[in-house]
Amino acid sequence: MSDSAKRIKELLEKSICNSSKVFIVGHNTPDYDSIGSALALSIIAKNYGKNAYIIVNDNDIGLDPGIKKILDENKKIHNIISLEECHSLIDEHSLLIATDVNKKYLVSVKNDLDKFSDILVIDHHEEDKETIPTTKKIVDLSASSVSEMITQVLTSLKIKYDQEIANYLLAGIILDTKSYQNNTTAITHDATKKLIQKGADLDYVNSLFLTEFDQEGKIELLIHTPGNTIFQEYEQSSLLKTRNITFTINRASPGTIYQKLDIAKAADKMLKFRVADASFVLGFLKENMVCISARSRSDINVGQIMGRIDYCGGNAKNAGGLIETDDIFAVEKKLMKEIQWGLPSIALPLEEPPITKVKKLRKA
Numbered sequence: 001m002s003d004s005a006k007r008i009k010e011l012l013e014k015s016i017c018n019s020s021k022v023f024i025v026g027h028n029t030p031d032y033d034s035i036g037s038a039l040a041l042s043i044i045a046k047n048y049g050k051n052a053y054i055i056v057n058d059n060d061i062g063l064d065p066g067i068k069k070i071l072d073e074n075k076k077i078h079n080i081i082s083l084e085e086c087h088s089l090i091d092e093h094s095l096l097i098a099t100d101v102n103k104k105y106l107v108s109v110k111n112d113l114d115k116f117s118d119i120l121v122i123d124h125h126e127e128d129k130e131t132i133p134t135t136k137k138i139v140d141l142s143a144s145s146v147s148e149m150i151t152q153v154l155t156s157l158k159i160k161y162d163q164e165i166a167n168y169l170l171a172g173i174i175l176d177t178k179s180y181q182n183n184t185t186a187i188t189h190d191a192t193k194k195l196i197q198k199g200a201d202l203d204y205v206n207s208l209f210l211t212e213f214d215q216e217g218k219i220e221l222l223i224h225t226p227g228n229t230i231f232q233e234y235e236q237s238s239l240l241k242t243r244n245i246t247f248t249i250n251r252a253s254p255g256t257i258y259q260k261l262d263i264a265k266a267a268d269k270m271l272k273f274r275v276a277d278a279s280f281v282l283g284f285l286k287e288n289m290v291c292i293s294a295r296s297r298s299d300i301n302v303g304q305i306m307g308r309i310d311y312c313g314g315n316a317k318n319a320g321g322l323i324e325t326d327d328i329f330a331v332e333k334k335l336m337k338e339i340q341w342g343l344p345s346i347a348l349p350l351e352e353p354p355i356t357k358v359k360k361l362r363k364a
């Protein structure tokens with residue numbers, strides 16, 4: 001057992017016993033390490049006779065499908081609650097355990113930290129000035145994952161847990177080590193051995209990652225199939241800057257049905273490329289229903305652009321909407337026309353958008 005796992009065991013024992021309720025939070029948009037360790041911590045809290053709640057305040061957009069499946073399957077069994085529900089349940093002796101995270105800005109309870117009487121941080125990421133202030137903090141940079149540390153605690157406390165929990169913890173370890181290629185020590189393998197003895201099923205764990213792989217492929221094809229993405233250069237007159245905007249549609253098979261998450265991820269992914277200061281991705285969610293995802297990583301207010309179209313809107317860097325139509329290209333045309341009318345800036349929100357000139361148009 002690692003020194004950090006020993007300390008976690010001691011601190012958990014003390015903090016849980018002194019509390020009325022236990023709230024567990026991972027980082028926003030949870031991954032397998034965050035959610036696996038949170039579920040295991042909930043079992044530990046229950047083992048001490050306390051009510052435990054896991055706070056997950058993310059909406060469905062942006063969540064990995066495998067994570068969403070785990071959340072749905074465990075919502076009732078493990079009291080997975082929203083931030084709002086947390087506000088109504090919290091009392092003056094509530095303990096907060098932050099797992100797989102230590103920065104304030106990465107937790108949904110960032111504005112409520114003073115409402116907890118005790119805070120325990122368990123993590124394996126670097127700390128900085130934004131780290132949650134508490135004396136009870138175990139941050140072990142040498143641990144592969146929190147799942148690895150919590151597996152040791154479960155073993156040491158001789159707590160019974162089922163195959164599902166073993167699966168989630170194993171998924172956490174496999175994710176964070178990139179299948180034992182990074183940060184892997186003898187302790188990592190020892191924790192893996194314990195999880196497999198508890199019935200962890202590698203086929204199941206692999207299937208979680210396979211789902212993600214399939215989705216990646218679909219998104220890659222949507223973005224990179226020649227002709228699908230159009231690159232357009234605009235002049236943002238208010239800032240005297242040239243901006244690159246991309247428009248992506250499955251142009252060969254425009255009727256292809258996508259999940260909302262695929263379209264959102266494709267728009268996010270486009271921003272990783274130099275060619276996109278803002279990106280728009282369009283696709284059908286079902287017959288006669290076109291979804292637009294708009295993203296910006298520059299001083300282009302895509303929320304304002306989307307706001308000019310009925311049933312669309314959002315904030316400056318992340319926007320979108322749903323339009324009832326069977327003509328996806330007409331939606332794109334309208335969108336381009338709205339952009340030509342004016343490219344709103346985030347820095348100068350009050351200025352009337354000037355007429356935007358199209359400088360260049362090319363297809364991938």
Ligand SMILES: [Mn+2]
Nearest residue numbers: 033100146176
């Ligand atoms: Mn992690």
